[in-house]
Amino acid sequence: MSEENHQEAADSNESERIPFMQQLLDNPFLLLFLGVTIPTIFYIIWGVMEIVTIPIAK
Amino acid sequence: MLEQYRICQTTGLRVFQSTENLIKANAVVAVIFLAIGGLFGLSIALTRWKAVHLLPADWFYLALTAHGLDVLVVWIVFFEIAVLYFASSVILGCRIATPRWAWAAFALMLIGALVTNVAVLMGNSSVMFTSYVPLKADPSFYVGIILFAVGTLIACFVFFGTLVIAKQEKTYEGSVPLVTFGATVAAIIAVFTLASGAIILIPTLLWSMGYISHIDTLMYRTVWWGFGHSSQQINVAAHISIWYLISAVVLGAKPLSEKVSRFAFLLYVLFLQLASAHHLLVDPGISSTWKVFNTSYAIYLAVLGSMIHGLTVPGQIEAAQRKKGYNNGMFEWLRKAPWGNPAFSGMFISLILFGFLGGISGVVMGVEQINLIIHNTIYVPGHFHATVVAGTTLAFMAVTYLLVPLIFRRALILPGWAKAQPYLFGLGVAGISVFMMGAGTLGVPRRHWDISQADAILPYDFPGAANLMMGLNGMSAILAALGGFMFIVVVVGSILFGKKIDASTEVPIAPPEDARVVGEYGNEDHPAIPGTIALVGVFFVSFILYYFVNWKYLAEVWPLR
Numbered sequence: 001m002s003e004e005n006h007q008e009a010a011d012s013n014e015s016e017r018i019p020f021m022q023q024l025l026d027n028p029f030l031l032l033f034l035g036v037t038i039p040t041i042f043y044i045i046w047g048v049m050e051i052v053t054i055p056i057a058k
Numbered sequence: 059m060l061e062q063y064r065i066c067q068t069t070g071l072r073v074f075q076s077t078e079n080l081i082k083a084n085a086v087v088a089v090i091f092l093a094i095g096g097l098f099g100l101s102i103a104l105t106r107w108k109a110v111h112l113l114p115a116d117w118f119y120l121a122l123t124a125h126g127l128d129v130l131v132v133w134i135v136f137f138e139i140a141v142l143y144f145a146s147s148v149i150l151g152c153r154i155a156t157p158r159w160a161w162a163a164f165a166l167m168l169i170g171a172l173v174t175n176v177a178v179l180m181g182n183s184s185v186m187f188t189s190y191v192p193l194k195a196d197p198s199f200y201v202g203i204i205l206f207a208v209g210t211l212i213a214c215f216v217f218f219g220t221l222v223i224a225k226q227e228k229t230y231e232g233s234v235p236l237v238t239f240g241a242t243v244a245a246i247i248a249v250f251t252l253a254s255g256a257i258i259l260i261p262t263l264l265w266s267m268g269y270i271s272h273i274d275t276l277m278y279r280t281v282w283w284g285f286g287h288s289s290q291q292i293n294v295a296a297h298i299s300i301w302y303l304i305s306a307v308v309l310g311a312k313p314l315s316e317k318v319s320r321f322a323f324l325l326y327v328l329f330l331q332l333a334s335a336h337h338l339l340v341d342p343g344i345s346s347t348w349k350v351f352n353t354s355y356a357i358y359l360a361v362l363g364s365m366i367h368g369l370t371v372p373g374q375i376e377a378a379q380r381k382k383g384y385n386n387g388m389f390e391w392l393r394k395a396p397w398g399n400p401a402f403s404g405m406f407i408s409l410i411l412f413g414f415l416g417g418i419s420g421v422v423m424g425v426e427q428i429n430l431i432i433h434n435t436i437y438v439p440g441h442f443h444a445t446v447v448a449g450t451t452l453a454f455m456a457v458t459y460l461l462v463p464l465i466f467r468r469a470l471i472l473p474g475w476a477k478a479q480p481y482l483f484g485l486g487v488a489g490i491s492v493f494m495m496g497a498g499t500l501g502v503p504r505r506h507w508d509i510s511q512a513d514a515i516l517p518y519d520f521p522g523a524a525n526l527m528m529g530l531n532g533m534s535a536i537l538a539a540l541g542g543f544m545f546i547v548v549v550v551g552s553i554l555f556g557k558k559i560d561a562s563t564e565v566p567i568a569p570p571e572d573a574r575v576v577g578e579y580g581n582e583d584h585p586a587i588p589g590t591i592a593l594v595g596v597f598f599v600s601f602i603l604y605y606f607v608n609w610k611y612l613a614e615v616w617p618l619r
Binding site: 022035038039040 | 239253254276284288317331356
């Protein structure tokens with residue numbers, strides 16, 4: 001294969017490479033994972049930890 | 059055996075028989091519960107109107123519980139499931155995944171809704187929508203909600219399964235259309251919401267049955283709001299998808315930028331559900347760091363998402379109108395918009411009221427310090443009537459005017475009523491929101507049967523303006539109920555008695571011209587949107603003024619000396 005053909009193939013791969021953000025947005029299950037994990041950590045787990053560490057009145 | 063489908067004459071979309079039946083069933087049940095819940099709502103507003111004071115105390119709390127459940131959950135979630143099936147199977151042109159599971163989900167949701175309603179109507183479960191412990195309802199109350207939640211979760215996974223089928227069968231190329239993407243975001247938020255509900259309501263059920271001795275109130279409130287508030291965030295994602303859908307179907311509007319609109323939806327996935335912390339801003343025991351992170355730093359990113367949609371939805375309408383030649387001045391595109399089409403007018407009124415009333419008030423009340431002025435006052439229902447009723451319900455009503463001809467294949471009866479309905483309902487709901495927020499600013503509590511406190515040992519008189527606003531709230535509720543009644547008559551009447559639509563039928567309130575863009579991926583070519591930019595400017599000025607007025611008001615409540 002000539003160098004020119006190599007170049008064309010490389011260009012074609014380049015044009016087919018899907019950007020990271022598009023890959024993220026096109027993957028509903030990755031979004032589902034993020035959409036469940038983030039509020040679970042920042043809202044539920046963090047909130048529950050704050051409540052369970054309240055000292056018990058004596 | 060291959061499933062039968064038809065091609066929609068208007069949108070060119072493939073509509074499978076099982077999807078169509080599921081959409082019809084979910085939408086019909088939704089509308090029935092809207093009617094029931096709406097009647098309870100009217101009775102509450104008329105009770106809180108001092109001169110009328112309709113219901114006795116026990117009935118007031120019963121009606122308040124039923125109203126919250128039926129309209130905040132049952133009507134909206136049933137309709138959202140119809141939207142999910144439409145946005146997946148119909149827009150992507152593929153069969154629905156596991157229709158039997160979808161019907162099982164429908165049955166569970168219906169049984170759950172009926173069980174909870176019966177529990178409330180029996181009179182021993184008047185614990186209101188929040189069902190805060192230690193208020194204890196009949197076990198069937200919690201069983202009903204859990205059944206409903208399980209059914210909804212199954213329906214969400216039917217939606218995800220349908221996305222997989224569409225991808226496998228290559229019924230679309232590249233990325234899914236924007237409306238489907240927005241519906242995906244709604245389904246994602248629904249999964250977190252329902253998981254939170256299960257985490258807290260299953261132990262609460264066991265507590266109500268006597269198997270568990272104690273549920274910590276703060277723990278309950280924290281986890282429950284992961285369910286209670288996030289369920290309203292499903293609405294936001296769903297009704298914004300509907301704004302995009304209606305502007306595409308009615309005007310052939312394409313997104314200004316797919317990337318920007320999807321990024322705004324991504325902000326919802328990441329941050330919107332954290333807004334649940336609003337409800338705990340005055341609770342002791344949880345740090346300000348948790349409260350401020352969840353309600354301010356993180357939620358402002360979700361608010362950025364909403365403001366992006368607030369620009370792109372009217373922007374794409376303007377771009378589509380200008381392409382049709384409405385280029386004179388800044389606002390010819392808006393003046394010449396199809397205001398006689400209830401799908402469009404309902405959508406646009408929903409957008410304006412959601413942004414100006416619900417959005418601004420939501421952000422302002424999410425500030426920990428300002429929240430102290432209005433926490434647990436009737437301002438809070440004023441805010442969420444602007445988001446859930448003016449925003450979501452009106453958007454759902456608007457899209458129903460498209461679903462009746464496109465899915466039920468019936469022409470709308472009483473087109474004059476249909477045209478007037480969004481304006482009447484919008485005016486009524488705007489009044490409810492504004493007057494409740496006004497009365498709340500004057501300190502009127504929410505969920506209170508008698509603010510004149512006639513039987514109290516230490517009576518308290520609210521200012522005359524507060525009573526005036528509660529009266530105006532009652533009058534606005536009558537207007538909104540009238541608008542709701544007209545919607546039910548038109549929709550139910552059209553489904554039962556409307557002229558059947560076939561190829562030769564002329565639809566009185568026509569859907570569209572370029573409706574096919576709803577199922578496509580692609581941006582508007584050369585958008586120029588000066589009118590929208592001007593409207594966004596008005597929004598920002600209102601936002602900033604209202605924000606600082608509230609800080610000023612806070613300073614007057616607690617003067618620094």
